[in-house]
Amino acid sequence: MIKRLFVFAMLVSVTGLLQASNLKPYTAKGPTPPLVLQDLQGNLHDLKDYKGQVVLVQFWATYCTPCRKEMPSMNKMMKKMGNVPFKILAVDMGETRAEVTQFVNEVKPEFTILMDESGKSIADWRVFAAPSNFILDPEGNIRYTLFGGVEWDSDELVDKLKALATR
Amino acid sequence: MNLKTVLICLAIFALGSPVQAKEVRTIETDDVDLDVRIFPAKGNVLLLGFPCDEGRSIAEEKTAAALAEDGVEVWMPDMLSAFMLPKVRSSLANISTDALLALIDEATSTGKRVYLIASGPDTELVLRGASQWEQGHKNTALAGAILMFPRLFKAEPEPGKIPEYVDAVGKTRLPIMLLEGERTPNRWGINTLSEELQKSGSTVKAEVIPMVRGYFFKRQDANWSEDVVTSQMAGLIKVSLFYLEEKEIND
Numbered sequence: 001m002i003k004r005l006f007v008f009a010m011l012v013s014v015t016g017l018l019q020a021s022n023l024k025p026y027t028a029k030g031p032t033p034p035l036v037l038q039d040l041q042g043n044l045h046d047l048k049d050y051k052g053q054v055v056l057v058q059f060w061a062t063y064c065t066p067c068r069k070e071m072p073s074m075n076k077m078m079k080k081m082g083n084v085p086f087k088i089l090a091v092d093m094g095e096t097r098a099e100v101t102q103f104v105n106e107v108k109p110e111f112t113i114l115m116d117e118s119g120k121s122i123a124d125w126r127v128f129a130a131p132s133n134f135i136l137d138p139e140g141n142i143r144y145t146l147f148g149g150v151e152w153d154s155d156e157l158v159d160k161l162k163a164l165a166t167r
Numbered sequence: 168m169n170l171k172t173v174l175i176c177l178a179i180f181a182l183g184s185p186v187q188a189k190e191v192r193t194i195e196t197d198d199v200d201l202d203v204r205i206f207p208a209k210g211n212v213l214l215l216g217f218p219c220d221e222g223r224s225i226a227e228e229k230t231a232a233a234l235a236e237d238g239v240e241v242w243m244p245d246m247l248s249a250f251m252l253p254k255v256r257s258s259l260a261n262i263s264t265d266a267l268l269a270l271i272d273e274a275t276s277t278g279k280r281v282y283l284i285a286s287g288p289d290t291e292l293v294l295r296g297a298s299q300w301e302q303g304h305k306n307t308a309l310a311g312a313i314l315m316f317p318r319l320f321k322a323e324p325e326p327g328k329i330p331e332y333v334d335a336v337g338k339t340r341l342p343i344m345l346l347e348g349e350r351t352p353n354r355w356g357i358n359t360l361s362e363e364l365q366k367s368g369s370t371v372k373a374e375v376i377p378m379v380r381g382y383f384f385k386r387q388d389a390n391w392s393e394d395v396v397t398s399q400m401a402g403l404i405k406v407s408l409f410y411l412e413e414k415e416i417n418d
Binding site: 024026028059061063064093094119122123125126127128129130132133134142145146147148 | 320323324325326327328329330350351352353354355356358359380
């Protein structure tokens with residue numbers, strides 16, 4: 001039994017490391033696409049207004065199982081970022097406010113949820129799967145991308161994001 | 168008992184019991200002997216599907232039976248079992264193009280208009296078979312293809328980049344009907360995929376099926392709307408065939 005637990009712990013640990021290492025340097029050409037969307041309360045958010053902060057732009061959906069699983073770790077990551085200027089903008093991919101509100105009440109993300117009911121930003125940002133993540137430096141340049149669910153509060157990821165803020 | 172409960176019961180009943188094909192024919196190829204489940208019909212349309220299902224596609228067989236009752240003959244070869252391959256995506260590469268061509272040849276030799284259909288990653292077989300068949304034949308017996316929630320990425324899509332598709336994409340001239348679920352991120356890629364498919368001269372029509380996820384008719388955790396759409400899949404395919412036939416007439 002102890003051997004099994006040890007193997008399981010090793011697998012979890014290795015998987016976590018592999019996931020964190022999936023952070024890829026952004027190599028696509030061209031400027032950062034625009035992102036101007038309303039949140040669930042109807043407030044307008046413009047990505048440009050978050051210059052000076054490290055920003056995680058995530059494209060997600062309520063039916064995406066990895067998205068649901070990783071959201072608690074995103075809440076924890078915000079706390080681990082401490083005083084580092086950091087913002088999460090989580091863009092829902094084309095669902096209704098009712099669907100997203102129900103999800104938010106269940107999963108309780110503590111970050112900003114944006115609504116893209118038309119799919120315009122999904123096309124602008126060339127997103128073809130969920131969750132798709134873009135990490136921007138304080139100048140607003142996309143530095144990393146990441147596809148798939150991860151434990152966002154892993155030390156490796158938090159350290160990489162903190163490093164972006166201090167460059 | 169309310170209407171919703173009645174519909175769920177009907178859908179579960181419709182999906183629950185297996186259907187027997189009227190005939191299982193063995194088609195010999197250079198590589199393997201292919202067992203094909205045949206749902207015969209008197210109409211002049213033949214739907215050749217590639218369900219890599221190891222013979223366990225209850226929803227597909229129910230749909231095939233319903234289509235046959237409506238005059239559309241359906242052939243369902245089990246490619247995985249024929250090649251003794253496991254049900255994993257990488258098995259597709261081990262299904263020989265010659266076997267696909269032998270099936271298409273056999274289907275077109277009936278004199279019926281043949282349409283190909285597959286779902287998920289299996290849609291690669293449709294595109295590969297069609298493009299190779301077109302290279303050796305000038306006639307129009309092969310008339311179109313239906314791709315249900317095609318999963319044709321070569322690798323995981325990288326955020327911010329146009330995805331790369333498997334080599335078979337953009338090689339056939341067949342008219343294509345592309346169906347995708349509304350509740351899957353893949354719906355946002357249908358325009359890009361359509362553009363890639365059109366590069367070889369295909370006319371592509373893409374439709375999003377409301378309120379269902381990808382692979383909805385294969386899901387163990389199917390919800391109410393997915394059960395209902397699954398029970399109506401024969402109608403969905405007939406509408407797709409109607410579109411493809413219309414394309415054929417207009418072109």
